[in-house]
Amino acid sequence: MTHVRLSPADVAACRNPLAGALTLPPAAYTDPAVWEIERKRVLAASWTPLARVDQVPGAGDYVSADLAGEPVMVVRGEDGAVRVLSRVCRHRAALVADGAGCRRLFTCPYHAWSYDTAGALVRAPLMEGADGFDVAAHGLREIRSEIWEGFVMATLDADAPAFAPQVSGLADYFANYNLGGFVVARTLDYAHGWNWKVLAENFMEAYHHIAAHSKTLEPGYHARDSQVPDTDQPWSILHMPAADRDAPQPDVPGLEDWQVRDLIAAIAFPGLMLAMQGPFMAWYQMTPQAADRLDLKIHLCFPDWMQDLDDYAAIVDGAEAATRAIHAEDIAANDLVWAGLNAPLSRPGPLSPLEKSIWQMNQWWLSRMGL
Ligand code: FES
Ligand SMILES: [Fe+2]
Structure with a gap:
């Protein structure tokens, strides 16, 4: 220690x-x-509060935050679920979003990889020649979260008690x-x-x-x-x-x-x-x-x-x-x-x-x- x-x-x-x-x-x-x-x-x-659920009322609404150094965002998905996703692109780590707004897709400004509102990678242009590249394995990382009294709480610790x-x-x-x-x-x-x-x-x-x-x-x-x-x-x-x-x-x-x-x-x-x-x-x-x-x-x-x-x-x-x-x-x-x-x-x-x-x-x- x-x-x-x-x-x-x-x-x-x-x-x-x-x-x-x-x-x-x-x-x-x-x-x-x-x-x-x-x-x-x-x-x-x-556990850290990142947003209120009322700040992301509709599908695609998101609010950015910083969780102990990890750039994250609270996003309401097309399925209505509120998730906390890392904003770090799974290609070469550019941040895919900043601030707050509403998007159907989070398209990385660097090479245009696009993620949906649940964080899944749905488009990665010109990657056809990359051996074994699996789109499904390169979604934005989801951060553990819990909604308490309207607060979206999150932690980087997978083992933290609820x-x-x-x-x-x-x-x-x-x-x-x-x-x-x-x-x-x-x-x-x-x-x-x-x-x-x-x-x-x-x-x-x-x-x-x-x-x-x-x-x-x-x-x-x-x-x-x-x-x-x-x-x-x-x-x-x-x-x-x-x-x-x-x-x-x-x-x-x-x-x-x-x-x-x-x-x-x-x-x-x-x-x-x-x-x-x-x-x-x-x-x-x-x-x-x-x-x-x-x-x-x-x-x-x-x-x-x-x-x-x-x-x-x-x-x-x-x-x-x-x-x-x-x-x-x-x-x-x-x-x-x-x-x-x-x-x-x-x-x-x-x-x-x-x-x-x-x-x-x-x-x-x-x-x-x-x-
Ligand atoms: S760093 Fe995001 S697409 Fe390349
Ligand atoms: Fe005071």
Whole structure:
């Protein structure tokens, strides 16, 4: 097993019970050697959300993504099935697609090999003289996938345990929300110069409301009130109760009052990140690119029935403005963290009890890293 360059003392400090636990050491975020191992053991071996099924509603609709370095696409086939296919051509490895769109055939731009919506190779021009060339054996590789609550989850690990049973507690918690009925209304694109765990940690604690969001989130959702339930499954939930428990709430089908009122952040490790506010879901789709770089798409999602509301466009506009404003505050905080993590004297710090989700993530991460 490859040696991970984190000291046993630092690992032990992370492994302490929360009240005495320290953060991961800076090298866990900044060291390219850690990243190389993490990419295999954590990112390639886990389940990653690549799209919502509503993003590929019709035959031939596809959305490109990157799965732990593998260029992939989520495609709805002519048969109606949603598949995750590698975008790497089986001839000489050119990428056959990019972005999103709708195609009946994926024709490679290099030598025009053409694949159908299920990934089968249907045309390979001028290959007649190639001995034993078998068209049927050269389809786009299919990546293992699973649909959970409308999310197309995928993994490069053929032996990974199925996703749904690992998040049964998360599904129970959100049962009223009918997550499977949400649709993507708008997507916000960001690129950030931090390790992906900096974003995940920022996403999963409300302690920073008192400073980073002192004028925006803290007045409505006090840091001190936030709670994180125990679980032995690989996910975490951050419940941020509204400060005003008596404010009148709109009636939202299926949801109890507190579910309309309160903010809830959730993560299925390592990268399915959801922020719920009643009938609004912000899905943070994170694509780690290197130790110090990630792409982020924030998908603003609403229950499908809301699309018929007269003021739907205004609701989506409002969600975008609020999401961008909060994220701008988080970007500022994460930039500061990243500068500090890269400083020569940077050392692990103590976690607040309010940062239980970070502690939960760290235990999982250390185990996946073999530490
Ligand atoms: S690389 Fe795709 S057809 Fe040659
Ligand atoms: Fe934040």
